[in-house]
Amino acid sequence: MTYELAIGDRSYSSWSLRGWLLFEKFGLPVSLRSARMYTEEFRIMLAAFPPARLVPAARLDGAVVYDTLALAETLNERHPEAAMWPSDPAARAMARSISAEMHSGFTALRNDCTMNLRRRYPGFRPSDAVLADLARIEALWTHARSMAATDGPWLFGDYSIADVFYAPVATRLATYNLPVGTEAAAYVRRHLSDPAFRRWRAMGQAEKFVQPGYDRDLPDAPWPGPAPLPARVVDHGQPENSLCPYSGKPVSHFMELDGRVFGFCNAFCRDKTVADAEVWDEFMGIFRN
């Protein structure tokens, strides 16, 4: 199978995050294309996925599919072995319902609290409309948890497409410090500590791009997810590895961690590792040696 996925800015594009999680969390290999939103490069990228206008857009063995809900259902249809929805029919129907409600709803939350994985605003004051969306979201999460068939920490126990749809909702709760109860707060933390999500966020940090209009003029606080290992970029040094842990190519970009220097074949792979070293198995394989 040959799968391609076009995405936008990792720090800001909530639908791109969902599209990518659909592949990453269910072990479906995909080759990625990315471009900054609102640029000519973005328009050219999407021209290869006609008639898509927005990200994510995918090509699955030649067939273009855009819109995240359509992508979720098409991947589910092609990969029954991936168990992307809950297996119990009633839970599956509910998982589809709450995902569809997310896809078409929560406009106050989505408009007032755009996804921003680079910021946390403890002083943000939500409107009544955002609070009403939050109350509905918490009610849906509680309902889903009451139908969970396993002890897993996700909405229906095991990770499902419903969790993909609510991942960027969880990050908004974190970025804007929105008030929710203990159970919902635990679910948000679960997303923030998920290694796949952490890899996505680290790649967003490595993109080093601030999309105009997404930051708020509010005091910022540290991201509430797990603290990254204290890695830092260095210009040179004696790396322990001569080949990049990701590509196997000769190293040219360096970072230091615990007084040890490691090399990578490009700045992006070095910077995504500096951002959150622990979640990259290829790097940790050489670090632990």
Ligand SMILES: N[C@@H](CCC(=O)N[C@@H](CS)C(=O)NCC(=O)O)C(=O)O
């Ligand atoms: N309904 C679409 C929404 C996709 C969407 O709004 N994508 C945004 C990024 S999060 C986009 O492509 N924005 C670029 C633009 O508006 O030009 C889906 O489910 O995939």
